[in-house]
Amino acid sequence: MPRRSSGLAALCLTGVLLAATACGGSSGGGDGGTVELRFGWWGNNDRAAATQRVIDAFQARNPGIRVKGSYTDFNSYFDRLATEVAGGRAPDVITLGGAYPREYGDRGALLDLSKTGLKTDRIGAAALDNGKFGGVQYGVPTGVNAIAVVVNEAVFDKAGVALPKDDTWTWDDFKRTATELAGKLPKGSFALADPTRTDMLDAYSRQRGEALYTADGKVGITQPTLVDWWTMTLDLQRAGATPPASQTAELITQPAPEQSLMGRGQAAMQFDWSNQLTALGKAAGQPLRLMRLPGESPRPGMWLQASQIYSINARSEHPREAAMFVDFLVNSEEAGKIILADRGIPANSEVRTAVQDVLGEPEKAQATFIDALTPKAGPPLVIGPAGSTDTPKILDRVNAEVLFGRVRPAAAADDFIRQVGTAIQ
Known part of the structure; x- marks a missing residue:
């Protein structure tokens, strides 16, 4: 995707x-x-x-x-x-x-x-x-x-951090796990790359009964949801669980699996599409596994x-x-x-x-992952309306402002909703 x-x-x-x-x-x-x-x-x-x-x-x-x-x-x-x-x-x-x-x-x-x-x-x-x-x-x-968490168990093992149970873990569990990894991983390695991407906002908001877009072609994600998301990602960055803003900006320009932190063997987790497992594992030089997103209970946000x-x-x-x-x-x-x-x-x-x-x-x-997810997945995704193909670049720009500390999450949320709304009008 x-x-x-x-x-x-x-x-x-x-x-x-x-x-x-x-x-x-x-x-x-x-x-x-x-x-x-x-x-x-x-x-x-x-x-x-x-x-x-x-x-x-x-x-x-x-x-x-x-x-x-x-x-x-x-x-x-x-x-x-x-x-x-x-x-x-x-x-x-x-x-x-x-x-x-x-x-x-x-x-x-x-x-x-x-x-x-x-x-x-x-x-x-x-x-x-x-x-x-x-x-x-x-x-x-x-x-x-499906969007999933790609996990390098070897990195978890070297850090002495237990794998979470993906059928029950929450976003608080995810944050605690990432922060614990940050304190035990060697310099240059991270719990994960910055997770802000449109598919993750869709999944996160769907877990809250929202969606990135509404069925009638409007912005569906709300300001409080975006504020909570960026508050979490800033906390992860400050804890060293995700890279500094300058490195995140560089990684955005390097989309190939072998260029990612996971592909380089420098990340324990990565939010990505399930079909990337083979390429990421080949790049990392070791087997990887797929896990469900945090926060899938009681309302699932994942979809097929x-x-x-x-x-x-x-x-x-x-x-x-x-x-x-x-x-x-x-x-x-x-x-x-x-x-x-x-x-x-x-x-x-x-x-x-x-x-x-x-x-x-x-x-x-x-x-196996898709078969297990099928009966647990949420409703079909609302595909974005005309103009929504601008959303990923809008998100990258606004997210950079947040990570570099130039804009607070509340202002960033307002700006993101306004820009996306303009793009899809």
Whole structure:
């Protein structure tokens, strides 16, 4: 699930992107009539290598179609995509997440997948609805995941701190655990990186009967909830449980798993998406585990979410072939056995069953975690309205002011609510 991304100010809002242009058949292209598709996603080198293997497998089955992959790190991906869409140069198959299917779909930039014949009957409605807005299926999920606490037990053991019981721990328990770790970890290591991110605000506020956004498209999180959150994170920073503000600002620009404190072996905990377990464990050089968020009782804030969404560019000259490729990505057991759980536990039930026996230990841990969470998860997430893709950067800016001590939590809360409200009007 995306953490931070830019807005879509670069998008043309005057109807230059018309879905009708992609509803016809395919036109020829490339050498000897070969159709060339472009496929864009975000990720690290490991994801790129696996994705290329999937592309190779698809091309072997469809010799008349050539797929050109393109990827970048998460922070750069949406900036580049906004520029490509505005310039009419977006990939044929686009990877999205969060509010982006709505943002781009509402502007006519995405094809209605229900018109392509793409099969979705093996994908659960909860995950499928992550790509459906206003009755239009703008995207299909790559897999299912959840926000979680990634834990390095070895760091806990070296510090002599007991692991909390994740079925009962509260935010006070979390704060005590993080503070205890801070007093026992070596210099340069921390209990966790600063936890302020939009998905965590959503989970934290949902536990209080709120949400980051309301169903009618307004800001749902309240000022007292934000004040409590920032009061807690400031206490963690002062205790040395999280890095100083300058290091947090640096870490924000380094989103890859291997660049994180957890990936460097310098953190005991990290709030992240469950599908990041494999990459983080590989970077850290040791097995990690997943735990539920603090404060999940009596009202759960965690939810099941499509980890990523595949959509088709409404301007694609080859919508039929693009739909064939998306079908291969989400419905093919062959692709599933290559991707495994990197993009979440497969959303297609048949693919999920097919990969079960070939999953590695981290992927099995993800599947077990999702299975255990499913009956305990809260209601579906309210996806942000148009303009909400600005929220992560707004949060980063306001959070920096708090951590550097330039703004108090109450003023920061008011400023955050005001800026987000303006962005989504």
